[in-house]
Amino acid sequence: MDVKAGVKLCITCLSAYLLLACTSYPDEGTGGIAENYAGSDFSPVMPDEPLGPEHGLRFDWKLAALHLDSLIEEGAQWCFPAAVLQAQEKQNRIARELEGGLWIDAANDIVIQRKKLNDLELRLDYVLNEATCAPPLKGKDFDDLMQVVKRVYHLLNVDNQFAYNSIEVNPKYMGHLAEAANILKQHPTIRLAVTGHADATGGTEYNEKIAKGRAQQVKRYLTIFGLAPGRIETHSLGEELPLYEGDSPGVRLTNRRVSIEVIADKNSNATQGAL
Incomplete structure (x- = not known):
């Protein structure tokens, strides 16, 4: 079977x-x-x-x-x-x-x-x-790589990233981007997929646009902090797939975000080409 x-x-x-x-x-x-x-x-x-x-x-x-x-x-x-x-x-x-x-x-x-x-x-x-x-790595090397992935993932996927009606990154999240970029510069096999999101207060077309702008802005700052642009791909989901349902200020703040996937696919050229 x-x-x-x-x-x-x-x-x-x-x-x-x-x-x-x-x-x-x-x-x-x-x-x-x-x-x-x-x-x-x-x-x-x-x-x-x-x-x-x-x-x-x-x-x-x-x-x-x-x-x-x-x-x-x-x-x-x-x-x-x-x-x-x-x-x-x-x-x-x-x-x-x-x-x-x-x-x-x-x-x-x-x-x-x-x-x-x-x-x-x-x-x-x-x-x-x-x-x-x-297995791309064995033992301690593999465990160390996964610890880096977890650290970067938790740095980049936090709340309170953007203000209302804005693609500008909040200062605290800017610090997270800088720290993540410094870590990733030491691990060239790790890449990022950045997806922009918006809250549900605007129209569908506008939310798609601002979500895309947020993803691109995050990529811009990661590049400024020294990460190669080719290691970052961007996407937009607009108001789709909110992190939380509701229309309170706190919920809307949380839904104005980027979600970032950390991709560590080191083991073969075929794998890299598939992404």
Whole structure:
């Protein structure tokens, strides 16, 4: 049985599993899914508990976990180690949101996660048609690279990046860009994909334009701080895929942002050409 057929079988089994409400509680003291992606699971739906939207979100979370696991089995962790690392972190974030009852936040992140996993699958299929992915590094070297990826990712994906109706970078975020650029200059195999976002207060065409401007402005400053322009690609989603739903000033501030993927695909020329 190939991996994708196995995933379909697992999804079928999972559907029956959830409908029968047979999932188990995490062991006492482990912290459940918020602590451990690989073995995490949710509390069962009790017989007298009415079904609500959270149960569908839990199911969607599990499907995304199965999708990610299948990509890892096909070699994604070696072809695109940074993308896999960030997908695993996103799974943990969604799990924490579900455990905390943040249904809207979880739903938004699940949509984003699905898109990222679909993109990763397309990239992986392309690469595997051209080459075989193998571990690019071993032991401490690989661990060190992943620590750099995590550090840069968390530096660049923070809140409060842009003011209302502006593409100008806030001073604090400017410091994050400078620090990230200095780190990346020491790691030439790492690249960035910068996607601009806008809040929902303007028209669709305007929001697309300002989101694109934000992504380009971030690229401009990273270049000023010494990063080669060829290592940065830019995209725009306008008001689509907001980080949070709502129209409060705090929510709008958070949705005026760029999201940045850190790409560390070192192992083959075919991989680099696929991006």
